[in-house]
Amino acid sequence: MLTPTISFSELSKNSKRVAETLDKAKRLHVTRRDGEDMYLTTAGHDQQREETADITARLFAALMTTDGGARAIVLALPSVFPWVRHLAADELRQFVEELTHAAQDIAELDVHANLHRVIAEWRATARILADPDLTARLTGPLPDEDHGEVIAP
Numbered sequence: 332m333l334t335p336t337i338s339f340s341e342l343s344k345n346s347k348r349v350a351e352t353l354d355k356a357k358r359l360h361v362t363r364r365d366g367e368d369m370y371l372t373t374a375g376h377d378q379q380r381e382e383t384a385d386i387t388a389r390l391f392a393a394l395m396t397t398d399g400g401a402r403a404i405v406l407a408l409p410s411v412f413p414w415v416r417h418l419a420a421d422e423l424r425q426f427v428e429e430l431t432h433a434a435q436d437i438a439e440l441d442v443h444a445n446l447h448r449v450i451a452e453w454r455a456t457a458r459i460l461a462d463p464d465l466t467a468r469l470t471g472p473l474p475d476e477d478h479g480e481v482i483a484p
Contacts, residue, residue: 334370336360342371381441388438395431412450414457426453 335356342349342361349371353359357376361369372380394400405427408415415423426449433446459465 334358334360336362339363339369384443385438388434391434392431392438395427401427412454414454414461417457417460418453422453422456429453 335352337349337352337359339361349359353371353373358370358372361371363369391404394404405423408423408427415426418426429449430446433449436442436445459469
C-alpha cells in the first residue's frame with residue numbers, strides 16, 4: 332500500500348482533514364522544508380508494526396540457535412542480500428552472528444540502528460571484495476612512509 336504524502340503546512344492548516352485521511356490510510360508521510368520528513372501514524376498501526384518487528388527479530392534469533400535454523404538462514408541470505416556471495420565463509424558466519432545480535436537488540440531493547448549499521452557495514456565490505464583492484468589496494472602493504480604520531484580524537 333502506498334503511503335499518502337502531505338506537507339507539514341497542510342497538517343498544521345487542515346488538521347481535521349489530515350486526521351480523517353490518517354484514519355483511512357493508517358500512516359502519512361509528512362514533508363518538511365526545514366527539517367527531516369516525518370511519518371504520522373495511528374497508535375494501532377504503530378503497535379502492529381512494532382509487534383511485527385519484534386516477532387520477526389525473535390524468530391530470526393530463535394532460528395539461529397539451532398543447526399537446522401542457522402543452515403536455513405544461511406541458505407536464504409543470498410535471496411535477501413545478494414552481495415553476500417562476495418564474503419568468505421568465515422565472513423558470512425560473522426555477518427550472520429552480528430545480524431542475529433542486532434535482531435536480538437530489536438526484540439529486547441527496541442534498538443533498530445544496530446541492524447541497519449551491520450547491514451551497511453557488511454554491504455560495504457562486500458562492495459570492496461567485489462572489486463579486485465580495490466581489494467588489492469586496500470589489503471596491500473602500506474607505504475613505508477611515516478606520517479607521524481596519530482593523535483587520539
